[in-house]
Structure formats: C-alpha cells, structure tokens
Amino acid sequence: TARWNQTCWRPDMKLVVLSTNPKLYSTRRLVESGKERGHETIILNHKRCYMNITSMRPSIHYKGEAVTGVDAIIPRIGASISFYGTAVVRQFEMMGVYSVNESVAITRSRDKLRASQLLARKGIGLPVTGFAHSPDDTEDLLNFVGGAPVVIKLLEGTQGVGVVLGETRKAAESVIEAFRGLNANFMVQEFIKEAGGTDIRCFVIGDKVVAAMKRTGKEGEFRSNLHRGGTAELVRITPEERSTAVRSARVMGLNVAGVDLLRSNHGPVVMEVNSSPGLEGIERATGKDVAGLVVQFIEKNARPGRTRSRGKG
Ligand code: ADP
Ligand code: MG
DSSP: OGGGGOOSOOTTOEEEEEOSOTTSHHHHHHHHHHHHTTOEEEEEOGGGEEEEOOSSSOEEEETTEEOOOOOEEEEOOOGGGHHHHHHHHHHHHHTTOEESBOHHHHHHHHSHHHHHHHHHHTTOOOOOEEOOSOGGGHHHHHHHTTSSSEEEEETTOOTTTTEEEEOSHHHHHHHHHHHHHTTOOEEEEEOOGGGTTEEEEEEEETTEEEEEEEEEOOTTOSOOOGGGTOEEEEOOOOHHHHHHHHHHHHHHTBSEEEEEEEEETTEEEEEEEESSOOSHHHHHHHOOOHHHHHHHHHHHHOOTTOOSSTTOO
C-alpha cells in the first residue's frame, strides 16, 4: 500500500510491545513513546499469544481474537520465557510483521556461549573463555583461562544470578563440581580484575550507541548489575568502545541491544549482548529519551516482511 512507499515519518503505524508486565518501566515508556509519536500502540502478553502454524495463513490469536494489522513488534522477552517468547516473535515474522529484534537474534544472544563464539569469530575482544564437558578436563580448563581467580557463569543466567567468582583454585573446582552435579551448562572466564566491579552498558540502536552508562557494583561486589544493587552514572566512551559495541550488536543481528563491556588491560572486552535491555537505568543515568529513539528507528525501518530471517530461525 501507499504508506509503505513513504520514506519519511509515518504517523499511523500499529505497534505491539510484547511484554508480560505492563507496569514495567521499559514497557510503559515504549508504549508512551509510541503513542506520543502518533502510533496505535498496544501491549500483548506473549504468554497469552497462541498461534496457528499453517503454511497458507499463519496467525496469532489473543484472548479469542486474531491479531491483525500489526506493522511492527517490539519484543521484550524475559529470560525465563525465551523459548515460548521467541516462538511468538517467529510467528509474527512468518506473518510478515517487522520485529525490531528478530527471533533468531534473540535466541543467539540468550546463550552466553553461542554469543561468545559468534563474537570471537568476528574478532571482537572477549575475556579468555573456556568450556568443557568432562570433569577430567577441569584442570586444563582452569589453566587456559589463567588459573584462579576465575569467573564461572551459567550459560543462561541473567541479572548477575549464576555468575560466580572462584577466588581460589579450590573454590573454582567446587563450584564447577556443583554446577556439573546439577547438570547446568557453564563457562569459565578470565577474571578482569582491573575492571574493579564496573562495567559499561552501551545502548545500541541500529548502527549507533545512543546512550552509555557506567555501572558499579555495591561495596565488595564484583558484579555490576543494577539488579544486584549496583549504581549507574553517565560515562563518556572511547571510539574503540563505541565501535566494539556497534559491531557486537551487528554480529548478533540485533537492532536494539545493550552491549556490556569491561575495561580490561587489553582494551574493551564484551561481557554480553542483551536483546531486551532495560530502559530505566539508562534513561535515568543519561537523561535521554531512549524509548523515543527505539520508536524512531522503527518508523525508519519497519516494512512488511523486512526481517532478514522471516521466521526462518
Ligand atoms: P548476567 O547476564 O547475569 O548479567 P554477566 O556475564 O553480564 O551476566 O555478568 C554479570 C556481571 O559480573 C558483569 O556485569 C560484570 O560486572 C561481572 N563480570 C562478569 N564476568 C566478568 C569477568 N570475566 N571479569 C570481571 N567481571 C565480570
Ligand atoms: Mg550482564
């Protein structure tokens, strides 16, 4: 239709924010910004979206009704519901709906090991990281990340849960043994001590870092997560940090991403690339209208069927 041929601002999109909680700051801000910019903006709880997976006319239903006429979705999929949430995003893609972050990109970023391998493949700086299956290889695994202290992390942890500092070799071995006993997948990482419990969150939209903050863990805590009681402040990042963040988001295939960096002796190293980065901390720390920038990005880029994977996942 005609409106898709316009390259300028379109005031009449129908936007869907996929979120399980309308009260969350990020959800509220995205809805508010969408409406402010003239778009019909609604929240759908992805846990309540169900789908008809047929090849002729794939559809999504919500509380008894078919979901139609959607121009773009903004997925805000929590880590605990990645599997179902990405299936819903994929279904929207199959219907030709534009998703600001594609399902396959979300899936890639959720697995810390897979994400590290993809980033390493493109030459992005990472802490030295190891992964092993057998207890027989623990000794060598600890050796090649430089011995204790080491960081041991669950592959699917988030908000700092499942990230442990093994200060001594003995402690590291015990944690590894415990994780193995629980059949949990984990990786072992060089501890970037010089970061001093601080990391840099770069909020990337498209090919730009639109806001950045420095997060510092509370006294005696090496994890800087705000959920662990860390504090945030505005920071100026270097051109190298800026390009590392933008490249990392691009490698993951994310248009909107929170790229976390540590300042190491050997330059910026990427901790993780978050596909549903929180807005509260970054907007408060920087005073920027990040939600509005996400909506502007969608205005410029949303077209029917314009996702690279189109549900191929
Ligand atoms: P999560 O997904 O749970 O946030 P992260 O990998 O981001 O897991 O780790 C949480 C925090 O722990 C990071 O923000 C950082 O402050 C700290 N951290 C993680 N890995 C390392 C490391 N290798 N060296 C130093 N600090 C680390
Ligand atoms: Mg993190």
